[in-house]
Amino acid sequence: MHGFDFEIIIRTAPYLFTVGLMFTLKLTVLSTIGAIILGTLLAIMRLSSNRAVSAVAGGYVNLMRALPLILIIFWFYFLVPYIVGWLTQAGRPIAVGGFTSALITFTLFEAAYFCEIVRAGIQSVPRGQLDAGYAIGLSFRQVMSYVVLPQAFRKMTPLLLTQVIVIFQDTSLVYVLSLTDFLGAANNVAQRDGRLVEMFVFAAVVYFLISYAASRSVKMLERRSNAAGA
Amino acid sequence: MIEFKNVSKWYGSFQVLNDCSISINAGQVVVVCGPSGSGKSTLIKTANALEPFQKGEILIDGVSVGARKTNLPQLRARIGMVFQHFELFPHLSVMRNLELAQVKVLGRTADEANQRGRSLLERVGLSAHMDKFPGQLSGGQQQRVAIARALAMDPIAMLFDEPTSALDPEMVNEVLDVMVDLAKEGMTMMVVTHEMGFARKVADRVIFMDEGAIVEDCSKDEFFERPEELSDRAKLFLSKILTH
Amino acid sequence: MNYNWNWMVFWEMAPDGVHTYMGTLIQGLYWTVGVSIVAWCIALLVGGIVGVFGTTGNAWVERFCAGYVELFRNVPLLVQMFLWYFVFPEVVPARLGEFIKTADPAWSTFWTAAVCLGLFTSSRIAVQIQAGIRALPAGQPMAATALGLTRPQVYRYVLLPLTVRMILPPMASEALNLIKNSSVAFTIGLLEITGAARSMQEFTFQIFESFAAATVLYVAINIVVVLLMRYLEKRLSVPGFIGQPR
Numbered sequence: 001m002h003g004f005d006f007e008i009i010i011r012t013a014p015y016l017f018t019v020g021l022m023f024t025l026k027l028t029v030l031s032t033i034g035a036i037i038l039g040t041l042l043a044i045m046r047l048s049s050n051r052a053v054s055a056v057a058g059g060y061v062n063l064m065r066a067l068p069l070i071l072i073i074f075w076f077y078f079l080v081p082y083i084v085g086w087l088t089q090a091g092r093p094i095a096v097g098g099f100t101s102a103l104i105t106f107t108l109f110e111a112a113y114f115c116e117i118v119r120a121g122i123q124s125v126p127r128g129q130l131d132a133g134y135a136i137g138l139s140f141r142q143v144m145s146y147v148v149l150p151q152a153f154r155k156m157t158p159l160l161l162t163q164v165i166v167i168f169q170d171t172s173l174v175y176v177l178s179l180t181d182f183l184g185a186a187n188n189v190a191q192r193d194g195r196l197v198e199m200f201v202f203a204a205v206v207y208f209l210i211s212y213a214a215s216r217s218v219k220m221l222e223r224r225s226n227a228a229g230a
Numbered sequence: 231m232i233e234f235k236n237v238s239k240w241y242g243s244f245q246v247l248n249d250c251s252i253s254i255n256a257g258q259v260v261v262v263c264g265p266s267g268s269g270k271s272t273l274i275k276t277a278n279a280l281e282p283f284q285k286g287e288i289l290i291d292g293v294s295v296g297a298r299k300t301n302l303p304q305l306r307a308r309i310g311m312v313f314q315h316f317e318l319f320p321h322l323s324v325m326r327n328l329e330l331a332q333v334k335v336l337g338r339t340a341d342e343a344n345q346r347g348r349s350l351l352e353r354v355g356l357s358a359h360m361d362k363f364p365g366q367l368s369g370g371q372q373q374r375v376a377i378a379r380a381l382a383m384d385p386i387a388m389l390f391d392e393p394t395s396a397l398d399p400e401m402v403n404e405v406l407d408v409m410v411d412l413a414k415e416g417m418t419m420m421v422v423t424h425e426m427g428f429a430r431k432v433a434d435r436v437i438f439m440d441e442g443a444i445v446e447d448c449s450k451d452e453f454f455e456r457p458e459e460l461s462d463r464a465k466l467f468l469s470k471i472l473t474h
Numbered sequence: 475m476n477y478n479w480n481w482m483v484f485w486e487m488a489p490d491g492v493h494t495y496m497g498t499l500i501q502g503l504y505w506t507v508g509v510s511i512v513a514w515c516i517a518l519l520v521g522g523i524v525g526v527f528g529t530t531g532n533a534w535v536e537r538f539c540a541g542y543v544e545l546f547r548n549v550p551l552l553v554q555m556f557l558w559y560f561v562f563p564e565v566v567p568a569r570l571g572e573f574i575k576t577a578d579p580a581w582s583t584f585w586t587a588a589v590c591l592g593l594f595t596s597s598r599i600a601v602q603i604q605a606g607i608r609a610l611p612a613g614q615p616m617a618a619t620a621l622g623l624t625r626p627q628v629y630r631y632v633l634l635p636l637t638v639r640m641i642l643p644p645m646a647s648e649a650l651n652l653i654k655n656s657s658v659a660f661t662i663g664l665l666e667i668t669g670a671a672r673s674m675q676e677f678t679f680q681i682f683e684s685f686a687a688a689t690v691l692y693v694a695i696n697i698v699v700v701l702l703m704r705y706l707e708k709r710l711s712v713p714g715f716i717g718q719p720r
Contacts, residue, residue, distance in 0.1 A: 066650075066696040068657035071668050071688055078681045082477065093477075169550035175661065183553060196560040204549045204557055211548035280616055307622030317617035321635045321712050330631060331621035363713045376617075383621065 005195055009202050012189045020185025021206075027099070027181065028168045031106035035167070036160070038107060039114025044144065046119055057115070064112035069173055076105040077177055098179040102171075110167055117159045121152035158222045165214050169207065182206065231256045231387055231418045237276060237286035239269075239442075246272050247283065248443040254387075259419045261429040264439035265467055270422045271314075273439070274389050277420065278309045291386055307335045310380030314392040316372040318364035324351070324375050325360045328382045336383065343382070350378040354408050370401025377408055387418035394425055424471055430454055438464045483680045484687065495674050499687050502670030506695070509588050509666065510653045516592025517599050517652065524596065525603025526629060539600065546597035551590075551658050558590040559583070559662040579663065587659035595652045602644050606637035639710050646703035653695055667691050 045057035064072070080101050081093035088094065096104075125148050133143035153160075172183040180188065183203055190199035232254040239247035246269045254260050262270045275281040277288060279295050279302050288295040293305060318327050328347035332338045338346070351357045354374040364372055373393060380388060390409065394402045406428050413419055413432035423429070429436055429450065436453040438446035438460075446453065446464045457465060484496040493501065528539030546554070563571040574582055610633060618628040660669030671688035675681050 063693075066654075067689060067692050068654040068668060070657045070660070071671070071685065071692065074668075074672065074675075075685055075689075078675075078685070169548075172550040172552045173658070175552060183550070196556075197564050200553065200556045200561055204553050207550055207553055208545070208548045212544060215548070275616075278620055280620060303622040303624045305622075306620055309620075311617070311620035313613055313617055313620075315611070315613050317611075317613040319614070319618070319632050319636075321639060331623060334627055334631065335622040366713050379621070 005198050008189070008193060008195050008198055012199075016182065016185045016189070016202075016206075019180055020182035023099070023180055023184075024168070024171050024182040027102055027106065027171045027174070028164070031103055031110060032164050032167055034103070034107035035110035035114050036118075038111035040118050040149070042111060042115035043118035043122060046115065047122060061112040061115050064109055065116075069109060069170055070176055072109050073102070073105050073173060073176060076108070077101045080104055098174070098177050102174045102177065102179060106167065106171065110163070110170075113163055113166075114160070117156055117163060118152065121156035121159075122148060124155055125151045154225075157225070158218050161218045161221070162215065165211055165218070168214070169211060172207070231258075231291055232277060232420060233287075233289040234273070234277075235287040235289070237273070237283050237288060239272065239276065239281070239283040239285075246442050247276070248441070250286070250439075250442075250444050252437060252444065252447065254418060254420060256386075256418050257416045258434045259413045259417075259421065259432050260435045260437060261433040262420065262422045262437045262439060263424060263426075263429070263467070263471075264445075267441075268439040269442040270439045271391050274391050274420060274422050277389055278306050278311060280311075303335060307331070307383050308386050310377075310383060310385035310388040312373070312376050312380055312388065312390045312393050314396050316364075316369070316376045316396070318372050318376055318379070320364050323361050323363055324356070324367070327364070327375065328379050331379075332382050346382050347378070350381050351375070353381075354378045355404075368401060369397045370404045373397065373401075373405045374408055377405070377412075381412075387420070388412065390419065390421040390423065392422050392424075394423065426454075426468075426471060438467065440464075440467070477682070478680075479683070480678075480680050481683060483674075483678050483683055486678070488674070489677055495678065495684075496687075498665070498670045498674060499667065499691065502665055502667040502688075503691055503695075505584070505664055506653065506656050506666040506691075509584060509591065509659060509664065510649075510656050512584075512588040513591035513595060513656070514649060514652055516589065517595035517648075519596075520593060521596035521599030522603060525600035526607070526634070528600060528604045529607045530625075539604075543597045543600055546594050547601075551594055551655055552661060554594055555587070555590050555658055555662055558586050562586075583659065583662050583664045586662060587656070587664050591652060591655055591659070594655070595648060598648055598651075599645070602641045602648065603637060606641040607633055609640065610636055639712070642703065642707050642710070646699065649699055649703070650696060653699065654692070 042057045042061060045053050046061065048054050048057075077098075080096050084090075084094040084096060085092050129147055129151065130143055133147040138146065171181055174181050175183055175187065178184065186199040186203040190196045232252070234250050234252040237247055237250045238245065248269075250269075250273055252260070262274065264270050272281055276283045277290070277295065283296065290305060290309060293300055295305065318324075319330070322330065325344070325347055328350065329340070329343040332343035332346060333340060348357065348360065351360055354377060356371060356374055356378070359367060359371065359375075364375070367375065377393075393409070394405050397405065402425070406425060409419070409421070409428065410432050421428070421433075433450045435447065435449055437444055438453075440463050445461055452459070457468060460468070484499075485494050487493070488495050488498045490498075524539045524542055527535050528543075530536070549557075563574040565571075566574075614632055614636065615628050618632040623631065656666055657668040659666055660672065663669075665673065667688050671684045674687075675684040678684070
């Protein structure tokens with residue numbers, strides 16, 4: 001095997017990080033925010049005593065969790081323009097751009113996973129807490145916002161953070177839309193300069209370092225919050 | 231039969247056993263009692279090498295427990311142990327629980343193991359449950375099966391680690407009765423327990439431990455008939471547990 | 475809006491001239507199931523070994539097993555797939571590399587995907603097994619040891635049977651994850667379900683029909699696996715044990 005070409009990595013690193021990694025991080029952060037909000041909503045719906053509401057939420061979550069992310073990426077990539085066209089009465093599909101499509105996809109997809117985490121968290125809060133909240137006169141929304149959800153989230157934080165790391169890794173799949181996330185950028189360089197080995201190894205190393213550092217931080221956070229008597 | 235010679239054990243820098251020496255002859259029943267944290271459970275677990283120890287020596291029928299060349303599985307097969315939480319194997323039926331070690335460790339045939347298992351189940355009064363699973367039995371029943379499981383190995387001695395502490399009060403006697411019968415048949419027994427009624431009935435000696443050390447080691451009569459000669463710590467402990 | 479629905483497109487001939495589009499999708503199903511089964515076997519074997527050895531208490535072995543798990547869980551699956559497909563043939567001894575590169579592409583993509591998916595999933599299975607073994611009450615291995623069973627016997631007759639029953643539900647979801655992850659293999663050219671649907675979409679422009687078919691297939695596989703797991707749970711169930719009726 002001919003020598004490993006470090007020079008190309010050094011030369012293209014600025015591009016990889018400022019374009020590729022930025023895209024990845026933006027997608028990760030924005031879809032996380034959206035997915036947590038939607039996921040929490042779905043969790044509350046699933047726990048509702050209204051059969052129809054919980055069935056709808058349950059059906060959505062089960063469907064999302066049964067399908068591969070790549071397939072869902074394709075679905076939304078083609079579906080969203082039609083929906084936007086229909087919503088705006090344009091009569092034809094409106095192009096929305098790769099990033100937007102990916103953002104919608106990841107938000108809707110990961111929301112199903114966050115839903116399950118939040119649901120478990122809510123169910124782990126003792127029933128007595130809910131009762132106590134009602135007993136002092138709080139409404140459902142108030143009990144949820146001030147009593148149940150804060151406790152649930154405190155317990156779930158490590159799991160939520162771990163899911164964020166999963167999202168960070170999942171974003172690499174936008175490759176199938178030829179978007180320029182970190183892997184996409186590395187791939188561009190690899191194809192253009194014929195340096196597949198160097199670029200993919202470098203991409204793997206960077207993903208590894210970021211994910212590993214993030215998961216160690218989560219573990220440390222967990223340990224500290226356990227020690228504080230959470 | 232069982233000899234502890236100056237046994238000491240540390241967890242890190244914390245000493246859990248302090249120079250313990252006990253001699254148990256064949257056929258003797260020795261009861262070990264003491265407050266929690268006194269090291270009595272740890273001590274009994276060193277006897278079959280479930281817990282390692284750093285100083286001293288333990289001899290089972292002349293075989294050194296700590297020696298490197300000792301075949302531990304074979305040694306353990308000769309000593310039976312009964313645990314506080316029964317520890318029957320939940321995925322195996324009662325019969326299989328009794329047969330497993332007979333076949334795998336002693337090399338008995340399936341039939342021999344089955345026969346032995348049946349006769350022991352009958353002895354502890356549980357023949358009807360032989361195909362049931364541990365999850366379907368009460369605590370007292372499980373513990374009796376656990377005793378049968380240990381006896382199935384035809385041990386030369388039996389170790390009991392707080393065998394009735396995890397049982398509801400109404401089930402304690404069914405287990406103690408089995409143990410009393412065992413003692414009367416001449417089994418060498420080392421029993422960690424708070425059940426002083428049992429000690430009074432069948433113990434030959436009573437050992438009191440506190441903070442990792444053996445404070446009292448005297449005959450049953452001395453322990454119960456002449457309590458004023460006991461150390462203060464033993465007296466204090468006795469007064470606390472004898473009130474019920 | 476101007477989308478022409480055409481559900482009959484499934485019966486039109488695909489560009490390869492041999493299969494209808496329905497045929498290519500069924501071919502895709504075979505590839506998906508095939509690569510998943512092979513990968514699952516690899517995952518169970520390797521993951522089982524790593525998981526069990528990670529609990530033996532030997533510091534170096536445990537560290538190695540932990541490292542193995544971290545390696546596979548911190549790199550995205552797609553990147554791993556590319557490493558196996560593009561990089562692996564370059565870094566192995568020349569003869570093996572040549573063999574891989576000149577092999578029939580259908581099989582080289584299949585085996586590359588199977589090994590990649592298998593090892594990726596093996597790290598997750600190792601974690602499940604370790605968690606299961608550690609969750610067993612400490613008294614169980616102690617009681618088994620007290621009876622005189624050797625270490626391997628303790629694992630074989632007590633720890634593993636109990637652990638397997640305990641981790642069946644998480645294992646079921648790992649199996650489903652594996653099947654979903656097989657879709658990533660389409661990026662290296664394996665014509666499994668997603669790849670077949672994508673190819674059909676590109677040729678016929680019947681976007682929603684193509685992907686709807688893929689969706690139906692994945693949901694069907696999902697249902698089969700869930701039923702299979704439920705059957706397994708029932709077969710292995712022990713009365714009175716962890717949530718089973720007495």
